[in-house]
Amino acid sequence: MSFDGQSGNNFTAGTTILSAVKATVDPSTHVVYSENPDSKIILRDKYDYAIVAVGEPSFGEEGNNPSLTIPAPGPSVIQSVCGRVKCVVVIVSGRPLVVEPYLGAMDALVAAWLPGTEGQGITDVLFGDYGFTGKLPRTWFRSVEQLPMNVGDAHYDPLFPFGFGLTTLARK
Numbered sequence: 077m078s079f080d081g082q083s084g085n086n087f088t089a090g091t092t093i094l095s096a097v098k099a100t101v102d103p104s105t106h107v108v109y110s111e112n113p114d115s116k117i118i119l120r121d122k123y124d125y126a127i128v129a130v131g132e133p134s135f136g137e138e139g140n141n142p143s144l145t146i147p148a149p150g151p152s153v154i155q156s157v158c159g160r161v162k163c164v165v166v167i168v169s170g171r172p173l174v175v176e177p178y179l180g181a182m183d184a185l186v187a188a189w190l191p192g193t194e195g196q197g198i199t200d201v202l203f204g205d206y207g208f209t210g211k212l213p214r215t216w217f218r219s220v221e222q223l224p225m226n227v228g229d230a231h232y233d234p235l236f237p238f239g240f241g242l243t244t245l246a247r248k
Contacts, residue, residue, distance in 0.1 A: 090193030131168030
């Protein structure tokens, strides 16, 4: 086994976020997946809400993202979908990434840290089947120009401070 993992589902059986959504919603619910959704289609088809999953790979050179930005097509997907329909953005990453430019369009943001193989856990909390507590294990910066940033620094002005998060209850 290599230290930086492999692409795909090679060692652990798991569930993608998409297959977990399909398994969670009522069978009559129309679930649409598009890697690069067209904003005109979103407006025309009048969706009730969207789950936008974006992030970075956890392995090799592809996971080496020195700019700490959401890799393409993530930013364009957020801009095409959010703001046109209620949306929650699930960011799958191994560290905080630059998200401030997109926050105004989002209705909710969930940090789903790498590594992970179980999309059902994400839908369990998104759909309220289980409550959860999530607290940031590190400060989430506004921009890379702020780095390094630590609690107590004179210039400490994070987007989300260390320990930021929330607790939800399962729906009854």
